[in-house]
Amino acid sequence: xxxxxxxxxxxxxxxxxxxxxxxxxxxxxxxxxxxxxxxxxxxxxxxxxxxxxxxxxxxxxxxxxxxxxxxxxxxxxxxxxxxxxxxxxxxxxxxxxxxxxxxxxxxxxxxxxxxxxxxxxxxxxxxxxxxxxxxxxxxxxxxxxxxxxxxxxxxxxxxxxxxxxxxxxxxxxxxxxxxxxxxxxxxxxxxxxxxxxxxxxxxxxxxxxxxxxxxxxxxxxxxxxxxxxxxxxxxxxxxxxxxxxxxxxxxxxxxxxxxxxxxxxxxxxxxxxxxxxxxxxxxxxxxxxxxxxxxxxxxxxxxxxxxxxxxx
Amino acid sequence: xxxxxxxxxxxxxxxxxxxxxxxxxxxxxxxxxxxxxxxxxxxxxxxxxxxxxxxxxxxxxxxxxxxxxxxxxxxxxxxxxxxxxxxxxxxxxxxxxxxxxxxxxxxxxxxxxxxxxxxxxxxxxxxxxxxxxxxxxxxxxxxxxxxxxxxxxxxxxxxxxxxxxxxxxxxxxxxxxxxxxxxxxxxxxxxxxxxxxxxxxxxxxxxxxxxxxxxxxxxxxxxxxxxxxxxxxxxxxxxxxxxxxxxxxxxxxxxxxxxxxxxxxxxxxxxxxxxxxxxxxxxxxxxxxxxxxxxxxxxxxxxxxxxxxxxxxxxxxxxxxxxxxxxxxxxxxxxxxxxxxxxxxxxxxxxxxx
Numbered sequence: 293x294x295x296x297x298x299x300x301x302x303x304x305x306x307x308x309x310x311x312x313x314x315x316x317x318x319x320x321x322x323x324x325x326x327x328x329x330x331x332x333x334x335x336x337x338x339x340x341x342x343x344x345x346x347x348x349x350x351x352x353x354x355x356x357x358x359x360x361x362x363x364x365x366x367x368x369x370x371x372x373x374x375x376x377x378x379x380x381x382x383x384x385x386x387x388x389x390x391x392x393x394x395x396x397x398x399x400x401x402x403x404x405x406x407x408x409x410x411x412x413x414x415x416x417x418x419x420x421x422x423x424x425x426x427x428x429x430x431x432x433x434x435x436x437x438x439x440x441x442x443x444x445x446x447x448x449x450x451x452x453x454x455x456x457x458x459x460x461x462x463x464x465x466x467x468x469x470x471x472x473x474x475x476x477x478x479x480x481x482x483x484x485x486x487x488x489x490x491x492x493x494x495x496x497x498x499x500x501x502x503x504x505x506x507x508x509x510x511x512x513x514x515x516x517x518x519x520x521x522x523x524x525x526x527x528x529x530x531x532x533x534x535x536x537x538x539x540x541x542x543x544x545x546x547x548x549x550x551x552x553x554x555x556x557x558x559x560x561x562x563x564x565x566x567x568x569x570x571x572x573x574x575x576x577x578x579x580x581x582x583x584x585x586x587x588x589x590x591x592x593x594x595x596x597x598x599x600x601x602x603x604x
Numbered sequence: 605x606x607x608x609x610x611x612x613x614x615x616x617x618x619x620x621x622x623x624x625x626x627x628x629x630x631x632x633x634x635x636x637x638x639x640x641x642x643x644x645x646x647x648x649x650x651x652x653x654x655x656x657x658x659x660x661x662x663x664x665x666x667x668x669x670x671x672x673x674x675x676x677x678x679x680x681x682x683x684x685x686x687x688x689x690x691x692x693x694x695x696x697x698x699x700x701x702x703x704x705x706x707x708x709x710x711x712x713x714x715x716x717x718x719x720x721x722x723x724x725x726x727x728x729x730x731x732x733x734x735x736x737x738x739x740x741x742x743x744x745x746x747x748x749x750x751x752x753x754x755x756x757x758x759x760x761x762x763x764x765x766x767x768x769x770x771x772x773x774x775x776x777x778x779x780x781x782x783x784x785x786x787x788x789x790x791x792x793x794x795x796x797x798x799x800x801x802x803x804x805x806x807x808x809x810x811x812x813x814x815x816x817x818x819x820x821x822x823x824x825x826x827x828x829x830x831x832x833x834x835x836x837x838x839x840x841x842x843x844x845x846x847x848x849x850x851x852x853x854x855x856x857x858x859x860x861x862x863x864x865x866x867x868x869x870x871x872x873x874x875x876x877x878x879x880x881x882x883x884x885x886x887x888x889x890x891x892x893x894x895x896x897x898x899x900x901x902x903x904x905x906x907x908x909x910x911x912x913x914x915x916x917x918x919x920x921x922x923x924x925x926x927x928x929x930x931x932x933x934x935x936x937x938x939x940x941x942x943x944x945x946x947x948x949x950x951x952x953x954x955x956x957x958x
Binding site for chain 2: 403404407412413416421422423426474476477478479515518519522523524525526527528531532534535536539540542543546547550551554559560
């Protein structure tokens with residue numbers, strides 16, 4: 293065993309040292325007492341040495357693990373290239389607020405749409421009954437409204453927000469991309485369409501959230517403040533709001549769970565999921581695959597900036 | 605020896621039987637003896653509260669009832685001498701009506717259900733006003749429940765309950781159910797139709813058939829049945845639309861504060877919506893809704909309450925539902941098609957096809 297080989301020389305040296313020290317101590321004692329003392333000292337010292345060795349091996353192991361992790365990272369870096377910040381911290385925070393609120397809203401809302409489904413009763417009871425699950429639903433609603441306000445301000449007030457909003461507007465090129473991509477799926481085009489910062493898939497997701505938020509928050513507020521709404525509108529307006537709330541919830545849930553999850557988590561490139569929503573970074577490899585035009589722009593901008601710096 | 609033993613056995617047996625025979629003979633006080641006093645029409649007693657208790661009983665009193673073949677002391681078994689010195693105790697029906705009795709008296713678990721019910725519990729707590737069997741079934745003229753003359757027959761039971769529950773009886777008589785009952789309509793519920801017969805519980809008791817989360821079930825046993833409602837031209841969709849509404853869903857999930865049928869339509873005073881006294885008459889809707897939605901106004905009555913989005917008559921609600929139905933189907937078909945095309949393309953490329 294290599295580990296024992298490594299230890300042995302240390303142990304031999306130590307043994308010799310102990311031997312010398314013990315001989316010094318026991319000289320002049322009667323032989324039976326000397327033997328007992330010798331044994332006692334030997335045991336104590338061995339204990340001490342073993343503890344030291346044990347501690348050293350643990351820290352060695354940790355160090356080795358850390359190095360291996362770094363090596364893996366380096367290896368991966370060589371494979372995937374630099375990472376690029378795709379979503380800034382503000383945007384990631386908005387997304388997290390939105391998805392946590394949407395999860396809360398779905399799990400407290402869907403049982404009301406399907407009261408006879410076997411899990412509905414369980415979910416409602418998990419929150420402590422209908423009178424409490426409706427409060428949780430309103431907390432989720434509050435979070436979604438906050439997200440909407442935050443995002444409006446983000447779009448208006450920040451440079452990244454304004455840039456992204458403009459880039460997210462649908463353009464005729466998107467229609468071409470759709471046709472191109474479908475032809476690519478069918479094997480009629482050799483290459484994928486080259487997307488910019490936002491592909492038509494992401495644009496669809498963005499505007500779907502816009503539409504969904506307006507419908508859900510609008511009709512939800514109607515249902516929340518039903519008496520105040522009925523002061524101005526007839527009862528059937530509330531029924532329309534109820535119908536919209538219920539139906540749009542279904543559409544949004546299906547779109548998120550099937551479409552959005554497939555595109556960002558469950559497709560074979562990303563399976564079983566991505567942490568992009570957490571760190572906001574994309575590797576060079578992924579950028580080349582999914583947003584080549586944006587990558588080119590970034591690289592061109594960087595080249596221009598460094599050229600400016602050197603020229604200065 | 606044998607003769608002596610036989611004699612001893614005889615003596616022992618005789619000793620065992622004779623007192624019994626003697627008691628039987630003395631206990632069977634004949635009807636004629638009772639009617640010596642009770643057969644006089646003016647035989648009555650003035651009670652301490654000023655009420656007069658009629659004690660007039662003749663030989664024909666039991667005739668025609670289910671107990672026609674019984675005599676007085678079969679039930680008033682504590683009367684063993686005439687005149688009885690003590691006031692006879694209240695009759696205990698379970699003296700005969702218990703499981704496995706030898707009298708052939710019909711018996712069921714109803715007596716157990718009764719002792720669990722609000723009335724039986726009140727008796728057990730010592731409430732002397734709470735009803736015993738005879739307070740509802742009658743004392744001397746007991747008839748089978750199916751007999752229209754019986755006090756517990758469907759047509760008469762409301763009056764029987766009303767002896768104690770007077771205000772509720774008055775409300776019920778004016779309600780649609782009460783008036784229909786007076787017309788002799790067979791299907792209409794009387795008190796027992798909703799509250800149960802022996803298993804009557806307080807409405808706050810979760811075992812009750814009229815507990816807030818059980819009311820809709822109880823109403824829908826008739827109002828959900830096309831067979832029954834068809835006879836009277838009443839729609840049955842109210843049951844389904846209620847269950848789909850937020851009120852109905854929350855009720856199914858056990859909310860006790862959300863509206864059930866009787867919150868809006870009334871309890872004993874249910875009237876048809878065109879009746880100006882009805883709680884769901886458009887004129888009264890603001891007040892009815894206002895019980896839970898403070899500040900309710902006449903707008904609450906604009907539009908149907910029991911609205912069915914799948915019904916074309918619902919107008920704009922139907923069109924909204926239809927729009928969203930096709931929007932969802934169209935969008936999801938497109939998105940799922942895109943996903944499958946994506947997977948198809950990936951498979952092709954994995955296989956090395958171009």
